[in-house]
Amino acid sequence: MNTIPTPAPQDAATPIVIVGHVDHGKSTLIGRLLYDTDSLPEGRVAQIIESSKKRGLTVEWSFLLDSLQIERDQGVTVDSTRIPFKLGKRQFVIVDAPGHRQFLRNMITGAADAEAAVLVVDANEGAQEQTRRHAMLLRLIGIRHVIVFMNKVDIFNYDQKKIEAAERDITALLHQLEIEPTVFVPASAREGDNMASRSDKMPWYKGPTLTEALAAVPAPSSRADLPLRLPVQDVYRFDTKRIVVGRIERGRIRVGDEVVIGVHGAKARIASIESWHTAPQVAAVAGQSVAVTLEPDVIPDRGDFLFPADHAPLRAARIRTRLFWLRQEPLRVGESFRLRLATAEHQVTVAAIDSVVRLEDLTEHPAEEVPPEGFAEITLAVSETMLFDPFVPGTADGRGVLVDRNQQIVGGAPLIGVAESVAGRNAIHPTGSAVSLWDRAQAKGHRGGVFWMTGLPGAGKSTLAREAENRLFARGIDVSVLDGDTLRAGLCADLGFSEADRRENVRRAAAVARILAESGQVVIVALISPTVADRALAQQIVGEGFHEIFIDTPQATCEQRDPKGLYAAARAGKIEGFTGVDAPYEAPEKPDLRVGTTDASRDETAARLAVYITDAIRLDATAQRQTS
Amino acid sequence: MDDLDQLEAQSIFILREAYRKLKPLAMLWSLGKDSNVMLWLARKAFLGRVPFPVMHVDTGKKFPEMYKFRDEYTKKWNLELLLGDCPPVEEIDPTLPPAARSAARKTAGLAAMIDKYKLAGVIAGIRRDEQATRAKERVFSPRGSGHKWDVRNQPPEFWDQYATPHEAGVHVRVHPLLSWREIDIWRYIEREGIPLVDLYFSKEGKRYRSLGDQDITSPIESNASTVAEVIAELETSRTSERAGRAMDHESEDAFERLRVAGYL
Ligand SMILES: Nc1nc2c(ncn2[C@@H]2O[C@H](COP(=O)(O)OP(=O)(O)OP(=O)(O)O)[C@@H](O)[C@H]2O)c(=O)[nH]1
Ligand SMILES: [Mg+2]
Numbered sequence: 001m002n003t004i005p006t007p008a009p010q011d012a013a014t015p016i017v018i019v020g021h022v023d024h025g026k027s028t029l030i031g032r033l034l035y036d037t038d039s040l041p042e043g044r045v046a047q048i049i050e051s052s053k054k055r056g057l058t059v060e061w062s063f064l065l066d067s068l069q070i071e072r073d074q075g076v077t078v079d080s081t082r083i084p085f086k087l088g089k090r091q092f093v094i095v096d097a098p099g100h101r102q103f104l105r106n107m108i109t110g111a112a113d114a115e116a117a118v119l120v121v122d123a124n125e126g127a128q129e130q131t132r133r134h135a136m137l138l139r140l141i142g143i144r145h146v147i148v149f150m151n152k153v154d155i156f157n158y159d160q161k162k163i164e165a166a167e168r169d170i171t172a173l174l175h176q177l178e179i180e181p182t183v184f185v186p187a188s189a190r191e192g193d194n195m196a197s198r199s200d201k202m203p204w205y206k207g208p209t210l211t212e213a214l215a216a217v218p219a220p221s222s223r224a225d226l227p228l229r230l231p232v233q234d235v236y237r238f239d240t241k242r243i244v245v246g247r248i249e250r251g252r253i254r255v256g257d258e259v260v261i262g263v264h265g266a267k268a269r270i271a272s273i274e275s276w277h278t279a280p281q282v283a284a285v286a287g288q289s290v291a292v293t294l295e296p297d298v299i300p301d302r303g304d305f306l307f308p309a310d311h312a313p314l315r316a317a318r319i320r321t322r323l324f325w326l327r328q329e330p331l332r333v334g335e336s337f338r339l340r341l342a343t344a345e346h347q348v349t350v351a352a353i354d355s356v357v358r359l360e361d362l363t364e365h366p367a368e369e370v371p372p373e374g375f376a377e378i379t380l381a382v383s384e385t386m387l388f389d390p391f392v393p394g395t396a397d398g399r400g401v402l403v404d405r406n407q408q409i410v411g412g413a414p415l416i417g418v419a420e421s422v423a424g425r426n427a428i429h430p431t432g433s434a435v436s437l438w439d440r441a442q443a444k445g446h447r448g449g450v451f452w453m454t455g456l457p458g459a460g461k462s463t464l465a466r467e468a469e470n471r472l473f474a475r476g477i478d479v480s481v482l483d484g485d486t487l488r489a490g491l492c493a494d495l496g497f498s499e500a501d502r503r504e505n506v507r508r509a510a511a512v513a514r515i516l517a518e519s520g521q522v523v524i525v526a527l528i529s530p531t532v533a534d535r536a537l538a539q540q541i542v543g544e545g546f547h548e549i550f551i552d553t554p555q556a557t558c559e560q561r562d563p564k565g566l567y568a569a570a571r572a573g574k575i576e577g578f579t580g581v582d583a584p585y586e587a588p589e590k591p592d593l594r595v596g597t598t599d600a601s602r603d604e605t606a607a608r609l610a611v612y613i614t615d616a617i618r619l620d621a622t623a624q625r626q627t628s
Numbered sequence: 629m630d631d632l633d634q635l636e637a638q639s640i641f642i643l644r645e646a647y648r649k650l651k652p653l654a655m656l657w658s659l660g661k662d663s664n665v666m667l668w669l670a671r672k673a674f675l676g677r678v679p680f681p682v683m684h685v686d687t688g689k690k691f692p693e694m695y696k697f698r699d700e701y702t703k704k705w706n707l708e709l710l711l712g713d714c715p716p717v718e719e720i721d722p723t724l725p726p727a728a729r730s731a732a733r734k735t736a737g738l739a740a741m742i743d744k745y746k747l748a749g750v751i752a753g754i755r756r757d758e759q760a761t762r763a764k765e766r767v768f769s770p771r772g773s774g775h776k777w778d779v780r781n782q783p784p785e786f787w788d789q790y791a792t793p794h795e796a797g798v799h800v801r802v803h804p805l806l807s808w809r810e811i812d813i814w815r816y817i818e819r820e821g822i823p824l825v826d827l828y829f830s831k832e833g834k835r836y837r838s839l840g841d842q843d844i845t846s847p848i849e850s851n852a853s854t855v856a857e858v859i860a861e862l863e864t865s866r867t868s869e870r871a872g873r874a875m876d877h878e879s880e881d882a883f884e885r886l887r888v889a890g891y892l
Contacts, residue, residue: 067760
């Protein structure tokens with residue numbers, strides 16, 4: 001019997017998620033839908049009736065989905081379920097999501113890849129907390145096609161006025177979230193009104209039934225015509241070939257195409273598309289998991305994007321994201337995670353909480369922390385420059401996910417754009433060890449910083465620096481001093497006193513100071529740094545956390561003190577280019593702190609300095625700066 | 629891309645994630661149609677190779693045809709085969725109904741192999757449409773102490789990001805076929821020409837739709853003797869695939885209890 005034709009190719013199933021507040025009838029809707037469309041295997045209904053009876057219920061359609069004992073005993077869905085479902089020729093996957101607040105993570109697991117959502121609202125109760133939360137999540141995960149299912153209208157006898165009033169409330173709520181519901185279906189899941197067939201109890205309703213609304217959901221749009229994004233999943237070495245594998249997230253590749261690789265930007269051509277047990281391939285499109293060889297044979301890393309030179313992703317080290325936080329504890333500034341984006345993983349620190357959504361009215365407010373399972377806009381500081389595309393619904397772009405040290409997902413973070421630098425300054429971007437920066441700051445009880453002392457030779461920089469160091473150290477502050485003379489004896493021993501060498505001396509001091517500050521230390525730099533340009537360079541290198549301190553001692557006093565006998569030597573012509581004698585000193589116009597040394601004792605001055613520094617490195621000083 | 633291309637691409641993506649993230653890794657090969665499809669997909673993912681061992685947890689009660697198939701294709705496909713056996717039924721929880729108790733031997737055998745090879749990942753060919761508690765599974769399903777499935781507390785999983793814990797004593801069950809339906813499996817077998825044990829095809833009006841242990845699996849009435857005929861039969865069938873598996877029907881919670889304890 002070889003007459004049976006091979007079934008024709010079918011389109012992929014369209015996933016539809018059913019969401020809404022607990023007990024508003026999601027599982028019932030699905031169970032009833034499967035029953036009404038004759039989609040259940042033999043014997044299944046009998047099983048459901050038996051399980052219902054056992055619990056003293058008539059027919060609990062939700063038991064078709066709620067298969068776990070706890071779900072049936074408690075009458076609540078715990079985890080999401082996906083069931084294949086066919087309407088005519090079209091395949092769907094219906095996803096039952098739990099409505100109980102405690103199972104939000106399971107709701108997202110079910111909803112995140114849906115093409116459309118049915119928001120189930122008990123028309124008697126109207127929108128409840130999880131209705132709002134789920135609606136918010138639909139927006140954050142990028143589901144734009146929303147069908148509102150007004151359930152349980154049997155309870156108020158299919159009353160048109162009441163139904164329309166409930167509809168107005170939900171419309172207002174969704175508009176606030178910029179969701180345009182495609183249709184409202186007044187229905188009773190339990191009684192089967194307006195599910196698979198038109199209800200005769202609501203003759204005034206002319207819109208579609210649920211099945212008609214589902215059939216009208218558009219098929220997923222193709223990603224094949226967008227510019228290429230191929231995130232590298234792995235690199236294999238098989239026999240003599242190096243093979244780069246990954247799934248094309250959008251666009252297409254052809255043998256011979258030139259691609260740019262990752263943040264480093266090396267270029268290569270697709271030399272071949274490798275496969276097993278298929279016809280030889282010269283092209284592949286979005287959605288396919290491919291294996292390619294590159295020419296030249298560069299070695300990309302997992303996480304590198306392959307993309308076309310004329311359509312590069314954005315690059316940034318500070319990124320704004322919308323966050324749906326999935327932990328039961330609050331989230332605060334300074335916490336560190338791994339940010340997964342496609343196959344890439346980056347170290348990130350929460351640099352700022354820009355706003356938090358208040359669930360009662362879905363408005364955004366400034367806040368110190370993101371509440372458990374809350375929604376917020378936050379800024380992430382990445383330990384290195386990364387590539388990303390902003391989040392666009394219906395694509396895989398910008399689908400950031402935060403994971404903890406145990407590789408457990410703790411939140412979704414759709415990436416929305418590049419974050420501005422703090423206060424127009426060159427902010428400190430945590431490099432390499434973002435974790436330790438914040439962790440150490442918290443452990444130490446203070447943050448790092450650079451206190452750059454400038455002043456004439458003999459002004460008292462080194463002495464004051466050492467005095468302040470002593471005082472700060474005594475208070476448990478992790479402090480060190482970079483002194484000009486010490487540096488010249490070691491790190492800068494190769495440098496002379498030409499203009500170029502002086503500048504290099506400043507550059508090295510600033511670079512070292514920055515590294516120390518980023519590791520959480522308080523660094524006091526004592527360096528003449530005579531020109532405005534020198535100090536501007538230092539500030540530019542250090543970035544945020546740079547403080548210019550002017551040790552303002554009149555030249556006459558310096559010369560009179562002359563602790564190292566240098567003024568005398570310079571006056572005698574034994575030293576050339578000595579600052580204050582035959583080289584200029586440009587005093588800072590507006591230093592962060594000016595310290596005179598002539599009318600107070602050395603102790604008093606050092607104490608003043610220590611107070612200034614302690615204030616500047618307080619942890620809450622950080623938070624203020626970060627959120628401004 | 630049609631639906632089979634899409635399922636194939638997603639399964640390959642999952643297999644490559646598992647290979648990258650979970651070491652050591654092994655694939656369960658029960659010799660049935662689903663695990664043959666899974667093995668085939670692995671060869672697609674790794675260009676003809678299977679870069680990890682395949683495991684057969686042998687209850688000792690499989691059909692002779694299955695053992696023959698195993699030995700033949702281990703050679704043909706150049707597989708690294710790990711074999712494990714199962715404890716006698718007397719050592720299994722006596723409160724389970726008889727067929728479930730018999731099936732639970734496999735859980736114990738599997739647990740012993742996972743411990744023996746210190747596996748971080750085990751790839752298994754279960755599907756959501758087989759059974760209502762399997763419908764609640766994750767693609768990457770971490771199993772903590774005692775290999776228990778903590779069904780009330782599964783990790784979030786979305787946007788193709790999977791939980792990949794690196795903790796001692798925790799392994800991850802990886803399910804690359806979770807989204808496939810029975811008919812998809814058969815259509816893919818047809819498209820790719822994947823070999824199967826001939827117990828799946830009708831002899832004297834009967835065939836096996838699902839293959840478990842000999843004593844707790846029964847054949848269905850069917851005249852389908854080719855893959856195409858099986859597909860045609862499934863398109864009109866109203867009975868469920870596991871109808872012939874005794875342990876699914878003994879009590880409402882039997883299957884859930886088996887799975888929580890580490891059954892597939
Ligand atoms: N009167 C009436 N009751 C309904 C209707 N639909 C559902 N119910 C009842 O509402 C209760 C909750 O239904 P479920 O389907 O379990 O609710 P759910 O939204 O799936 O709940 P969770 O999944 O736990 O969030 C059950 O007792 C249903 O019988 C309806 O149209 N009319
Ligand atoms: Mg439910």
